[in-house]
Amino acid sequence: MEAYLSDTPGELHGFPPNKHARDESGDVQKNPKFRSPRLLPVPDSVNARGRIFMGAHFKIAQFAMISPRMHYYDDILRSAKIYIGYIGPHLPSSKTN
Numbered sequence: 415m416e417a418y419l420s421d422t423p424g425e426l427h428g429f430p431p432n433k434h435a436r437d438e439s440g441d442v443q444k445n446p447k448f449r450s451p452r453l454l455p456v457p458d459s460v461n462a463r464g465r466i467f468m469g470a471h472f473k474i475a476q477f478a479m480i481s482p483r484m485h486y487y488d489d490i491l492r493s494a495k496i497y498i499g500y501i502g503p504h505l506p507s508s509k510t511n
Contacts, residue, residue, distance in 0.1 A: 415470065415488045415496065429472065438469035441508050448507050452485060454499025460489055468499040479503075479510060 416436060422428035442448040453465045460466060468485040475482050485500040504510050 415486075415490070433473045435469075435471050435473065438471075439507070443467070443469060445508075448505070451505045452500075454485060454487070454497075456487060456489075456497050456499070460487070460493065460497065466497075466499075468497075474501075481510075 415434075419429055419431065419434055437443070438448075438452065442452070449467065452468050454468045455464060456466045458464050466487050468487045470488060471483045471485040473481070474484055481504040482502060483500070483504055484498060485505070487497045487499060489495050489497060
């Protein structure tokens, strides 16, 4: 995903760099209250537990406390797929709760 965003072919749709986060903050990654909502479903072939932390996300919009996000897991190198785990209001973090 990073390679595509940093060097989007001219005829394809890009996304502004400031609207993408390659991962969550250390606080979100370490705090179970914030980490847990980001453990999102994936096929067992991706993770035996059927869930994986999806810190990478797109900032779809900025609107008060809603600020929708799309969280995903980039599995391009292994399966040639990107898994979308969540699209909706901003998940809990120290800045939103």
